[in-house]
Structures are given as C-alpha cells and as structure tokens.
Amino acid sequence: MAGRYAVGVDFGGTKILAAVVNLETGRLVGTGKKKTRQVHEQEDVIKRIASVVDESLAEAGMTARDIEGIGIGAAGQVNREKGVLVFAANIGVSDLPLAQPLAQMFQLPCALGNDVEIATLGEVQFGAGRRCDSLVCVFVGTGIGSCIVHDGTIYRGASGSAGEIGHVVIDPFGRQCGCGAFGCLEAYASRTAIAKHIVAELKRGADSMIRDRIDMTKGILRSKAISDAIEAGDDLVKSAVSQAAQFLGLGLASVINFYNPQRIILGGGMIEASEYYFHHAVKHARQRALRVPARKIEFVKAELGDYAGVIGAALLVKGK
Numbered sequence: 556m557a558g559r560y561a562v563g564v565d566f567g568g569t570k571i572l573a574a575v576v577n578l579e580t581g582r583l584v585g586t587g588k589k590k591t592r593q594v595h596e597q598e599d600v601i602k603r604i605a606s607v608v609d610e611s612l613a614e615a616g617m618t619a620r621d622i623e624g625i626g627i628g629a630a631g632q633v634n635r636e637k638g639v640l641v642f643a644a645n646i647g648v649s650d651l652p653l654a655q656p657l658a659q660m661f662q663l664p665c666a667l668g669n670d671v672e673i674a675t676l677g678e679v680q681f682g683a684g685r686r687c688d689s690l691v692c693v694f695v696g697t698g699i700g701s702c703i704v705h706d707g708t709i710y711r712g713a714s715g716s717a718g719e720i721g722h723v724v725i726d727p728f729g730r731q732c733g734c735g736a737f738g739c740l741e742a743y744a745s746r747t748a749i750a751k752h753i754v755a756e757l758k759r760g761a762d763s764m765i766r767d768r769i770d771m772t773k774g775i776l777r778s779k780a781i782s783d784a785i786e787a788g789d790d791l792v793k794s795a796v797s798q799a800a801q802f803l804g805l806g807l808a809s810v811i812n813f814y815n816p817q818r819i820i821l822g823g824g825m826i827e828a829s830e831y832y833f834h835h836a837v838k839h840a841r842q843r844a845l846r847v848p849a850r851k852i853e854f855v856k857a858e859l860g861d862y863a864g865v866i867g868a869a870l871l872v873k874g875k
Contacts, residue, residue: 560584560617562608563868564627566653567591567670568646568697573607574862575615575622576869581681583862585615591646600648601656608661624664626871627653628673628864635715638667666871670864671700671718672709674857677867678820679704682858689816692857693720694823695803695832696778698733699741703814720806721745744803744836746825750776752795763791778828785831793831800832804839811844811852822857 559578564571568591575585587610589603608625612618631643638654640646658665668676675692678684684692688707694700699721703710711717721741722734729738733747742748754774757766764787768780784792807819819840826833833856841849859866 560615560622561869561872562611562622562625563673563865563870564604564608564625565670565673565864565868566604566627566629566640566646567864568630568643571604571607572861572865573604573611574865574869575611575617576866578623578869578873581677581859581866583865585611585613585617586865587611587614597651597656600651601653601660604653604657605660608657619661619663622663624666624872625657625661626673626868627657627665627667628670628868628871629653629667630670632716633667633669635667638665640667664872668868668871669700669702671702672711673867673871674822674859674863675702675704675709675820675867676870677859677863677865678822678857679707680870681866682863683820683822683855684818687818687853690818690820691718691720691810691814691816692820692822693803693807693810694857695745695821695826696824697745697747699745699803699806700823701810703816720810723806723809725802725805740802740806744799744806746776746778746781747774748802749781749795749799749825750774752798753791756791756795761791764789765792778824781825781832782828785829796829796832797835800835801839803832803836805843807836807840808843808849811840811848815848816852818853818855820855820857822860822863826856827860 564573573587574583587607629640632641640651642649654665654667690704692702701718701720703718722739724738726738730742732739732742769776837854
C-alpha cells in the first residue's frame, strides 16, 4: 500500500480507539476499538492497547512492518519525554509507562501526548485549524480541555501544561472542581456541570423529559440526551445549557483578551451535539471580550469528530 502510515491511539476514560492513518492525507484505512476498563495493572493496560492496535492493522490489511510507528494520546497528565502517563483520574492509573512497553512489543518508535494536544494536532493538520498559525482549540465534554497553537506550533509552556482553560478560576469561592480546586470553569461549563445542575433541579421537583435519561445518583448524562431535550423545548435543560454556555463564553472572552488568537476551534461531545450550546457560548464570548478582537476572532467547529485524536496521535510519530 503506497504512502506513509502510522497507528494513532486515543486512550480515554470510556474507550480505546486506534486507527491506521495515512500521514500525508489523514485518511483512516483501518480502525479498532475497545472499552476502557478501570484497571491499575500496567500489563493489562498494555495488552488492551496492543490488541486495539492489532485490530486496526488487521482491518487495514497491514502489519507492524508497514507502519512508521505508534502514537498515543492519553486523557491525563503525561511526561512526553519518558512516555509515561503521570496521572489519569478518569482511567484510574498513575505513573504508567506506555511508550516504551509498546515500542518493545511492536519493535517500532512510539510517542505519547495529551488527548487534547493530539486532537489539536489532527485539527491543525487536516481539520478546522488548516492555514491558521494562531489559534486555541477548546474541547467540551465530561470536562473542558484546551490547547494553544502559536506560530503554527503547539505551545506547551514552561512545565508542559499551557492552555488549561478548564481550570481558569472564575469564582474563587465557587463550586469544587474534579481537580480539587474551587471555582474552575470546568465546574460551571462542562457536561458534568450541566448534569449536576439538572439533577439538583429534578430533586427539587422540577419537571423535565430528561428525568428518564439521566443517572440521578452519579449525575451521568449523555450529550445526545441533552440535544434531544433542547430540540423538544425542555425548559429545564435549555436553562442549564444556556447558563453553562454563558460561563464558557466568559472563559473564551478571557482567552481572546489575553492571547488574541486568530481563531478558536470548539469541539467535543457538547459542541458536536448541541448547536444551542455552541451558539450561546460564542455570543457571550463576543459580548464579553474587548471590542476589536471580539469582532475579528473566528469561531469554528472542530471537523474531525471522534477521529481527531487518533489522527493527531499518529502525527506524533513524525517527530520520532
């Protein structure tokens, strides 16, 4: 098969997705997928990732000899140089070496990056970030992650954690975030925040069609259920989403004022599922940002969907 190929792996809290990616076009030629188990044993994690890599290669009709390497994006804090997943609360692992064991198993170069970082790489190369050297990607789902691109290159900061818009403090005495701090944007604008708002109102006796589609004990609510309720005109859900979007707009306005990027790319489950959420967030961002940059900023949706991560992860191999 002509062309240059690598396998990209998106290792998240709910699933492990892998794909054989054409590095020149971004086209996927084979995929594999498994659910992520809450495990703590390194050997089990490596085996599950390896099996998804094998599945993607088999679907593509290829072997490890046909690809240039394996890139992995993980939902958590990573040590890129050592290829170690330092901490991932939603996966249940810490200090987990990923790159070296997989490199030894497949006898290929292997690189590790953060999940938002790799999704941004994919969008910059083959999606909504093309032909733009100054942008910020913001992904909204269970939490809120973001990544800065400056002069066409991802900017990671002094300690590698630049761009954590989800943990910008908007109320120092506010809600507790999953990171342990109080008042983070993520605690107000994520899908998790929306679900908690809805659960609280339902427990107070509010009426909503969403009652049968939300886990009242864990506060788990899918983006599709939110979208369906909005389309049906559910007042409770529309109010919760509108409030969350307003908070996201405040965070985006701060990004505009501080960094003044040319473009902001919005992606993730909430953005993909709800035009209502996207529209209100953009409206409030433009209203709250300084006039000139607010007028010039470009807001676009991410284009690659669920495959942004695997495409971006494969691109990590180019640096090996």
